[in-house]
Amino acid sequence: xxxxxxxxxxxxxxxxxxxxxxxxxxxxxxxxxxxxxxxxxxxxxxxxxxxxxxxxxxxxxxxxxxxxxxxxxxxxxxxxxxxxxxxxxxxxxxxxxxxxxxxxxxxxxxxxxxxxxxxxxxxxxxxxxxxxxxxxxxxxxxxxxxxxxxxxxxxxxxxxxxxxxxxxxxxxxxxxxxxxxxxxxxxxxxxxxxxxxxxxxxxxxxxxxxxxxxxxxxxxxxxxxxxxxxxxxxxxxxxxxxxxxxxxxxxxxxxxxxxxxxxxxxxxxxxxxxxxxxxxxxxxxxxxxxxxxxxxxxxxxxxxxxxxxxxxxxxxxxxxxxxxxxxxxxxxxxxxxxxxxxxxxxxxxxxxxxxxxxxxxxxxxxxxxxxx
Numbered sequence: 001x002x003x004x005x006x007x008x009x010x011x012x013x014x015x016x017x018x019x020x021x022x023x024x025x026x027x028x029x030x031x032x033x034x035x036x037x038x039x040x041x042x043x044x045x046x047x048x049x050x051x052x053x054x055x056x057x058x059x060x061x062x063x064x065x066x067x068x069x070x071x072x073x074x075x076x077x078x079x080x081x082x083x084x085x086x087x088x089x090x091x092x093x094x095x096x097x098x099x100x101x102x103x104x105x106x107x108x109x110x111x112x113x114x115x116x117x118x119x120x121x122x123x124x125x126x127x128x129x130x131x132x133x134x135x136x137x138x139x140x141x142x143x144x145x146x147x148x149x150x151x152x153x154x155x156x157x158x159x160x161x162x163x164x165x166x167x168x169x170x171x172x173x174x175x176x177x178x179x180x181x182x183x184x185x186x187x188x189x190x191x192x193x194x195x196x197x198x199x200x201x202x203x204x205x206x207x208x209x210x211x212x213x214x215x216x217x218x219x220x221x222x223x224x225x226x227x228x229x230x231x232x233x234x235x236x237x238x239x240x241x242x243x244x245x246x247x248x249x250x251x252x253x254x255x256x257x258x259x260x261x262x263x264x265x266x267x268x269x270x271x272x273x274x275x276x277x278x279x280x281x282x283x284x285x286x287x288x289x290x291x292x293x294x295x296x297x298x299x300x301x302x303x304x305x306x307x308x309x310x311x312x313x314x315x316x317x318x319x320x321x322x323x324x325x326x327x328x329x330x331x332x333x334x335x336x337x338x339x340x341x342x343x344x345x346x347x348x349x350x351x352x353x354x355x356x357x358x359x360x361x362x363x364x365x366x367x368x369x370x371x372x
Contacts, residue, residue: 007352009328014057014335016259016291019169019222021057021102021335024328025349028295028339029060029106029171029226031077038065038072038079045092051342052101055349059101060171060224060262060337063108064089066154069124073110080105080158090165097166104169104224107158109151111179112139112188113232128182129189129196129205134233142191148205151179156212159223169222172209175264177231180206184239184249185231199240200248207256214257223257224293228264229280235266243273247287260291262337268296268327269320281333291334298324299341299348299360321352 014021027048035044048059065071067081079085089105096103112128126133127147131140143151155172162170174180182188183205189196195204206225213223231237240246250261263281265272272280281294299321324336341348341360351360 006322006325009325010336011353014291016222018220019102022100023055023057023349024335025056026058026060026293026295026335026337027051027056027342028337029062029173030339030343031062031074033074033076035076035078038077038082039085040078040088040092044078044088045095048092048101048103049095049099050346051349052096052099054347055353056101056338056342058168058335059096059103061103061105063106063173064158066107066109066151066158068109068151068154069122070114070127071109073114073119075119075121080107080161086161086165093166102168104167104171104222105158105162106171106173106226107155107162108173109155109179111177111182113178128179129191132188132190134177136187145193148195148208152205152208152212155209156216159213160216163217163221169224169260170213170217171224171226171262172206172213173226174206175226175228175262177233180209181228181231184227185237199245200252203249203252207252210253210256210258222259224260224262225253225258226262226264227253229272230264230266243276243283243287246283250284250288254288254290258290260293260335261285261288262293262295263333265294265296268294268298268336269323270296278332279327282327285331285333293335293337294327294333295337295339297340298336298338299345321357 010025011023014024035041052059062078064078064080080089093103112126112133114126116126125140127140127143130142131138133139159170183195184202189202196202210223210225229237229239240249261284263284265280268279270279271277272283278286279294281292285292327333328336338348345360348360351357
């Protein structure tokens with residue numbers, strides 16, 4: 001990874017409509033709980049600006065909560081509603097733009113991932129398609145049709161506010177077992193109405209959100225949709241077991257208005273289905289024709305954070321980078337999201353461009369303090 005030619009794929013510009021990025025690097029959304037009472041302050045602006053000053057092309061913010069009493073599962077996660085919070089986000093956007101970067105908020109509702117007994121400052125019950133928690137127990141009433149319609153409007157309002165205060169795109173969090181993803185999974189969604197049924201029918205909630213967001217932001221504002229196979233409670237979960245099922249799942253989302261798919265995997269270099277080297281982002285792009293963002297352990301070859309709590313000896317900040325460049329160069333996917341490597345080393349992208357791989361920091365147990 002020392003020659004300028006070998007890293008060329010990472011530093012090619014990217015353009016989609018009005019979204020113009022100087023390179024293919026994306027800062028992955030990573031929840032930090034550093035916004036007291038939901039209000040991001042100057043340190044949040046500093047955090048994002050420093051990564052942009054070191055050549056990150058697109059910032060996707062940590063998950064930001066839509067306006068709903070049960071949206072959050074942790075304290076001090078940033079809100080995306082209310083005059084004070086939105087004014088702070090507008091300032092963050094301005095600082096990112098002044099540093100030469102682009103930024104999109106990841107709008108989010110945690111659904112049944114919220115444990116009321118561990119969140120004592122609110123009396124709101126956790127919500128989900130069927131009120132089923134991660135243990136498979138029904139702990140609240142299924143969402144009513146009226147409640148679902150209200151949630152759709154709240155996602156749309158968040159997206160409208162994102163455009164109004166100057167963001168460059170919006171990402172809808174539909175992954176990892178949170179609210180939207182709970183509608184996708186039959187383990188959470190037992191509904192017998194139009195929001196339940198087979199995999200395609202279970203996309204209806206997401207489809208309505210995407211359509212409402214599109215109407216709120218207009219035709220030229222990019223909508224990114226993050227999805228995953230794995231869930232918080234099951235890393236081996238497969239929503240789609242083959243390319244045909246994946247296509248049936250993604251097609252309604254495309255028709256609703258998604259511009260870019262952000263396919264979340266644990267390791268970007270691992271094939272998604274047997275018989276092909278394509279990862280999940282590669283398959284999303286192949287099946288839909290839409291640009292795709294890949295993600296998963298870029299800059300390290302350790303496991304997820306639960307493994308890092310036990311050992312960091314496997315960390316290798318240059319692991320699999322040659323394969324990353326090959327996948328980008330071949331057009332398997334268009335953008336690469338970098339997570340933990342950018343937590344530990346805000347200069348990561350600059351160091352890669354300058355060939356200073358020996359100076360790259362490794363992600364350690366201490367860095368876990370900055371993540372949920």
